[in-house]
Amino acid sequence: MNVVVTGAGRGIGRETAKGFALQTGNTVFAISRDQHALNRLAGEMPGNAGTIVPLAMDLTLGDFTSLKAAIALHGGLVDILVNNAGGLVNKPFEKLTDKDFDYMFGANVKSAFMLIRALMPFFGEGSHIVNIGSMGGFQGSAKFPGLSLYSASKGALAVLTECLAEEFKERKISVNCLAIGAVQTEMLSQAFPGYRAPVMPEEMGLFIREFALTGTRFFNGKIIPVALSNP
Ligand SMILES: NC(=O)c1ccc[n+]([C@@H]2O[C@H](COP(=O)([O-])OP(=O)(O)OC[C@H]3O[C@@H](n4cnc5c(N)ncnc54)[C@H](OP(=O)(O)O)[C@@H]3O)[C@@H](O)[C@H]2O)c1
Numbered sequence: 001m002n003v004v005v006t007g008a009g010r011g012i013g014r015e016t017a018k019g020f021a022l023q024t025g026n027t028v029f030a031i032s033r034d035q036h037a038l039n040r041l042a043g044e045m046p047g048n049a050g051t052i053v054p055l056a057m058d059l060t061l062g063d064f065t066s067l068k069a070a071i072a073l074h075g076g077l078v079d080i081l082v083n084n085a086g087g088l089v090n091k092p093f094e095k096l097t098d099k100d101f102d103y104m105f106g107a108n109v110k111s112a113f114m115l116i117r118a119l120m121p122f123f124g125e126g127s128h129i130v131n132i133g134s135m136g137g138f139q140g141s142a143k144f145p146g147l148s149l150y151s152a153s154k155g156a157l158a159v160l161t162e163c164l165a166e167e168f169k170e171r172k173i174s175v176n177c178l179a180i181g182a183v184q185t186e187m188l189s190q191a192f193p194g195y196r197a198p199v200m201p202e203e204m205g206l207f208i209r210e211f212a213l214t215g216t217r218f219f220n221g222k223i224i225p226v227a228l229s230n231p
Contacts, residue, residue, distance in 0.1 A: 005020065009033070010185070026050035033056060082130045112160070158177045179223055199228060
């Protein structure tokens with residue numbers, strides 16, 4: 001099975017990528033901007049595990065040449081894409097800048113849009129695209145001050161999910177969005193210093209992997225809240 005995981009250098013994405021790669025026969029294309037972090041991840045894999053292909057790139061630049069070449073070398077199919085990379089700025093609304101807007105919509109929405117578009121030739125029947133959203137972007141959830149643009153960007157990713165599921169259904173490509181709650185990662189610690197999340201990245205990585213593998217049986221075009229609590 002070929003799996004693409006973005007934001008695999010740390011946090012939830014790293015654990016998700018690791019989980020897939022531990023299975024013999026799997027090839028995981030692991031993406032972040034940090035080549036060293038990706039190499040460390042690849043180096044941690046036991047001898048009988050699958051393969052991690054570390055690919056350092058800035059997703060917001062939209063240049064997926066190296067990724068497409070690597071996928072072509074490994075059979076030319078993508079079974080699962082986990083759009084996990086993201087960015088968060090926690091600021092009162094009046095303090096948010098145009099740069100903050102471009103940063104969050106770039107990392108959380110435009111990157112996913114560009115990557116899905118680039119990988120369309122590689123998705124076959126049964127492929128699953130899993131977008132990692134947030135409870136902040138889930139309609140009707142409690143909202144938190146300081147997260148207006150972050151939540152709006154995750155809301156956009158959620159609606160993109162619904163639209164793509166409809167557009168791709170004849171091709172039997174499923175698209176879902178997991179609107180996750182607080183997980184103890186660098187992103188959370190920076191945004192909410194001192195807050196302790198009830199879920200660790202390993203647990204969420206495991207859940208995402210299981211969902212990516214089995215979720216298409218019951219879900220398509222769905223935004224699924226995955227949260228015990230949330231900021
Ligand atoms: N942790 C939570 O409580 C929580 C809650 C709800 C939703 N989420 C979502 O879950 C996802 C993972 O979050 P996390 O907490 O694990 O975050 P994290 O620890 O900050 O990790 C984010 C990952 O995304 C990568 N990334 C960011 N921008 C990128 C870019 N332009 N190009 C390539 N890679 C990029 C980062 O790598 P580099 O910086 O090295 O490139 C890093 O590997 C995010 O989408 C986040 O919004 C998290």
